[in-house]
Amino acid sequence: MSDSGQTANNPPLTPRLSFTVHPGQGPYLLLVHGFLSSSAQWILNLDALGKVCQPVTVDLWGHGKSPAPEDQHLYTTEHYGEQFEYIRTALGVDQWFVCGYSLGASLTLNYTLAYPQRVIAQVFSNSTSAFSDLKLVDGWLQNMEKSAAKILAGGLDAVNKIPVHPRRAHTLPKPVFDALLADAESLSPIGVANTYLGTMPHTHILEIAHTNPRPTLMCWGQKERRFRPLAQWAIEHMSNLNVVELEAGHGVNMEASDAFNLTVCDFLQRHQTA
Numbered sequence: 001m002s003d004s005g006q007t008a009n010n011p012p013l014t015p016r017l018s019f020t021v022h023p024g025q026g027p028y029l030l031l032v033h034g035f036l037s038s039s040a041q042w043i044l045n046l047d048a049l050g051k052v053c054q055p056v057t058v059d060l061w062g063h064g065k066s067p068a069p070e071d072q073h074l075y076t077t078e079h080y081g082e083q084f085e086y087i088r089t090a091l092g093v094d095q096w097f098v099c100g101y102s103l104g105a106s107l108t109l110n111y112t113l114a115y116p117q118r119v120i121a122q123v124f125s126n127s128t129s130a131f132s133d134l135k136l137v138d139g140w141l142q143n144m145e146k147s148a149a150k151i152l153a154g155g156l157d158a159v160n161k162i163p164v165h166p167r168r169a170h171t172l173p174k175p176v177f178d179a180l181l182a183d184a185e186s187l188s189p190i191g192v193a194n195t196y197l198g199t200m201p202h203t204h205i206l207e208i209a210h211t212n213p214r215p216t217l218m219c220w221g222q223k224e225r226r227f228r229p230l231a232q233w234a235i236e237h238m239s240n241l242n243v244v245e246l247e248a249g250h251g252v253n254m255e256a257s258d259a260f261n262l263t264v265c266d267f268l269q270r271h272q273t274a
Contacts, residue, residue: 015074017083018065019058021091024050027120027272028091030084031057034102035195036165036187038064040179041101045253048261052268053097058087060104062191064183070190075198077110084111088118097268099123101253103195106130106203109212113205116213121271123264125219125252129203131230141201148193155189162192169251176254209238216241217267219260221248242267 033041039057049055062068100108105127112119151158166180244263248256
């Protein structure tokens with residue numbers, strides 16, 4: 001479902017993210033995965049969510065079935081927002097729900113801030129990238145440049161060594177673990193490197209969280225210690241925020257899928273428009 005390409009007499013068309021519409025009823029719900037993950041991370045959620053909405057999964061650049069453009073500009077939060085808008089327009093709806101996980105959460109949160117009139121309400125889970133001002137960490141950008149260079153030089157072998165690679169997520173349910181591991185074989189080193197450089201340094205919402213315009217649910221996986229102070233910051237500073245604490249680590253929708261499904265379905269039903 002991507003439409004990139006070119007002809008001899010025309011410039012290259014804008015590459016498009018790959019997305020899939022799943023069976024369901026009600027408003028559409030855009031589901032955005034995290035770094036080195038794929039749409040497969042939602043397989044334990046689709047059936048339950050489909051009872052109250054129509055799930056739409058999307059793959060980030062260089063992940064899953066999406067292409068891996070060389071232009072770093074396409075990896076910015078602004079351009080991801082334009083891509084999400086393209087999907088919404090293709091579906092023929094004025095509004096939808098959005099839900100993001102980890103890096104995907106920082107993208108959906110930024111999208112909602114940029115296009116509030118298009119979002120009915122939103123859901124997100126633990127996202128370090130959304131609430132850490134990584135630009136202030138000394139040498140962080142330089143480290144990102146070094147990491148990107150290693151990925152480009154080492155290819156998929158270097159991608160496999162990244163600490164958050166799915167192959168190390170042994171606490172995930174086996175169906176999800178196996179599916180993510182299979183999709184990881186097609187991760188693009190160019191896409192991963194450009195995510196380091198074009199996406200990660202620019203995703204936090206610290207300065208604008210207080211302007212959050214839409215009803216928002218944070219599914220907080222409390223077992224992830226690193227996220228605890230960030231979750232507390234969100235609770236204290238983010239407007240229109242509801243919080244549900246779940247017994248899970250970083251992979252909230254996968255590790256506690258039943259509780260996540262019930263919580264999100266209830267939230268979506270309460271905010272559906274006529």
